[in-house]
Amino acid sequence: xxxxxxAGNSAGTVTAYYVSNLSSQGPTHDEIDFEFLGNVSxxxxxxxxxxxxxxxxxxxxxxxxxxxxxKNFHTYSIIWKPQxxxxxxxxxPIRVFNxxxxxxxxxxxNQAMRIYSSLWNADDWATRGGLVKADWSKAPFTAxxxxxxxxxxxxxxxxxxxEFGNGDWQSNALDASARRxxxxxxxxxxxxxxxxxxxxFPQGLxxxxx
Numbered sequence: 381x382x383x384x385x386x387a388g389n390s391a392g393t394v395t396a397y398y399v400s401n402l403s404s405q406g407p408t409h410d411e412i413d414f415e416f417l418g419n420v421s422x423x424x425x426x427x428x429x430x431x432x433x434x435x436x437x438x439x440x441x442x443x444x445x446x447x448x449x450x451k452n453f454h455t456y457s458i459i460w461k462p463q464x465x466x467x468x469x470x471x472x473p474i475r476v477f478n479x480x481x482x483x484x485x486x487x488x489x490n491q492a493m494r495i496y497s498s499l500w501n502a503d504d505w506a507t508r509g510g511l512v513k514a515d516w517s518k519a520p521f522t523a524x525x526x527x528x529x530x531x532x533x534x535x536x537x538x539x540x541x542x543e544f545g546n547g548d549w550q551s552n553a554l555d556a557s558a559r560r561x562x563x564x565x566x567x568x569x570x571x572x573x574x575x576x577x578x579x580x581f582p583q584g585l586x587x588x589x590x
Contacts, residue, residue, distance in 0.1 A: 384524040387450040390418030392503025392514030395523040399493040407435040410488035433486040442572040473562045
């Protein structure tokens with residue numbers, strides 16, 4: 381999906397693009413999230429990612445972007461395969477969530493999902509933990525979506541250039557170039573990783589973090 385986010389003072393707003401199964405919140409809930417947390421003018425957006433499996437989320441990773449997402453359209457992609465989930469921004473991988481079923485970690489691969497998009501008021505938490513509220517004098521808040529595309533993993537259509545540069549986009553692992561870009565993003569732009577939040581998990585980090 382290509383998105384252009386709310387410009388100006390977007391504090392308190394969340395622009396969302398995600399996939400979710402048909403069940404409501406509950407023990408069978410699966411979801412893969414891109415959420416863009418608004419901010420006051422001049423401050424950067426926060427890209428918030430999460431993965432829910434069998435009703436359990438709390439797998440947040442957050443990033444600043446290396447461009448202004450309000451000026452132009454940019455492409456945000458999810459590769460959802462039985463082996464892994466990969467989040468990409470303009471074809472650069474920013475996060476990989478691997479299938480860890482062999483270690484007892486549920487993975488969302490047995491239920492169909494629908495695609496959702498929304499722009500909603502989340503000023504109880506979205507900007508500085510809810511300290512900054514939405515300024516309704518700046519309404520209406522407008523985000524733009526275009527050029528949605530879906531390609532089945534089973535498709536035989538060739539993508540020689542692929543999402544990962546010269547590698548096969550259906551391969552089970554990132555190629556060397558994609559791994560370098562992933563490390564670059566996570567080193568320079570990741571601002572929160574649940575897998576390093578020892579205060580949040582005093583009894584031990586989640587299994588997939590080990």
